[in-house]
Amino acid sequence: MAYQFLNGFKFDNGVQLKNRVVMSPMTTMTSFYNGMVTTDEVNYYASRAGGPGMIITGVANVSASGKGFEGELSVAEDAMIPGLARVARALHKNGTKAVLQIFHAGRKSTTKVLRGDQPVSASAVAAVYPPDSETPRALTNEEIEQIIVDFGEATRRAIAAGFDGVELHGANTYLLQQFFSPNSNQRTDKWGGDRDGRMTFAKAVIASVKAAISKYAQGPFLLGYRISPEEIETPGIRLADSLYFVDQIRDEVSYVHTSMGSYKRTSLNDKTDTTPILAQFAAHTKGHTTLLGIGSVEQPADAEAALAGGADLIAMGREFLREPQWVQKVARGDEASIRTQISPADMDELSIPSVMQVYLTTSFKSVMHFTTDTDKAENYTEQLAPMEGFEKKL
Template sequence: MNGFSFANGLTVKNRIVMSPMTTMTSFYNGMVTSDEIAYYAKRAGGPGMIISGVANVSDSGKGFEGELSVASDEMIPGLAKIASALHQNGTRAILQIFHAGRKSNSEILRGNKPVSASAIAASYPAGSETPRALTGSEIEQIIADFGQATRRAVQAGFDGVELHGANTYLLQQFFSLNSNQRTDQWGGNRDQRMKFALAVINSVKNAVSSVSRPFVIGYRLSPEEIETPGIRLEDSLYFAEKIRDLVDYIHISMGSYRRTSLNDKRDVEPILQKFAKITSGHTPLIGVGSVELPADADNVLALGTDFVALGRELLREPQWVQKIAADDEDSIRTRISPSDMAELAIPSVMQVYLSESFKSVMHFTTDTNTKQDYRNQVAPMEGFEKKL
């Protein structure tokens, strides 16, 4: 598969990307563990880029236990070990960064109330804690925190950062009318609700303005919300149009690359194709969703994307890219035995997570349920399932 060169000069050896996936394996304070490094090293070398599991930029942004952190300089040495592990055979290392916002709780935050754009609880999971609305100064601090997190990613040796504006986390919460009903400069109509994301992008761009080597800034977004009120497809397409010349790539988050609109069943055009029309000639687009075999990757590219992201498939088959290159497609594993997870360097905590919360999407050899393709429904990884 041909390589790719970003406009800023960063070269990528092929169009395969490893999706960001939660490992839940960091120490209690967000520092890197040896299990995480081994997990990434097992999958490095093949994909052109690997995007790390998400790292919080602020202590108030922690969303779950075992989450990576980039909230202080103390994290840089450990993050540098991840970047080094990912750089095998020319693979590019991208650090995904975020703030969980209302997708957290007081227990995870050690007694502190979760925060968001407005004091409105999430619809999913049921019983979510009502957050505290951020003050203006707190919003400005979080914007600055994204910039500082990016500085640390540069120092740790990463080739870029991805802003996690998907899966109902804080960046998405500010854009959504479901979670942002503010009446100040950070809320209001659709353009007003975009201001937080635009400010974060600007903060991150400023942080890398003097970096002497190519460093990319990506943005991941969810195309729709299922709540009412909530983000609809036309809103996300509008959002993509507004940021397409501000970021180095856009990455869509959804469970199937064949997905069409969840809210408008009359619309049968694939969502990826819609976004490709917006991003073409402006910024690269990463497509994703239940890609398992080379034919799936070809289908994603045929929809107009520039990269193909694999997530669960690279858990099952770390040598996916190498096997394709060796014309050994028949040996690719599209199912996984629970007995093989340790051999595949999947950390023990992550094994539990996959076996319980993600059981329906992992294609375990011991699972007798019918495989779901998520063409017409959200998948567990899209922010509508409770994390352990």
């Protein structure tokens, strides 16, 4: 069968993908204590490269205050460039493009992770999830300006390391989202206020990254933006807010990447709205920028359905953990051998780092389809998934 997702794709800036399949960013928790790349990480990425047209790495923090968890990648110093270059080279196997996801965790960190420093955010408001989240310190104007510079410097380092683009992680309740949310941003200065005011930080970060690309990139370089369509807390970001946000940035970025547990999802807040969120985003991105659809894509039929639903590219995460050769198997007509379940006994063979194995079998157990799991797999068409920043206590 001739699948559309196996066709090549060209971004508006000229970057060419060999197919429309993207491996989405997934946390490995496998970096050294200071954010430097480990060999386990390189091997993990190398085993999944070569098939997808593009692979997006797990998040890398742009500054020390932005670290969100142990084992997190960092792009905060020039000393990180050699290790990141190893990752980029591994990802480039058979023409796969490499994108480095960059972020600042904001209030989604802890004093322990930050070695005694209090987490920071737009305002001194603790996250609703998890319930025991620390109250952050509100960033000063000078600190905000420095973080904006840090994003630009991180982009310079990504270019030096040989990546083909960066993705701003504005989803999963991290700092970029915290500034846009009326829940976490209660500032009254230029960084807050109404919806447009709460977009000021994101727009400044995008401008900083674009300036770095213009100055340092020798050829076409991608700038993506990942966004969570809705928050479930009140007050919080609603779908109309996110679509408005996309309208403001769609001509400034190479692509918009939705963060959802299912590509079939409809609004979590408005049950009368039965139009899939993916289709609603597509109506706003069409003719302006590329749209990455994601969420519970496992079989070729899912990928085709997501394309038909409005996505230009299909991003898969968990399925590439279970089946690193997904694209290759589909391309040679070997779909019957595609694994949509995973045995805990096979994770070493699948080059899944040992630390990553621990949290996949604990915090992320409900989304992994383990062969040993007797619980029914959760459906994320009508609820947030763990990878979207909604953390359930085990």
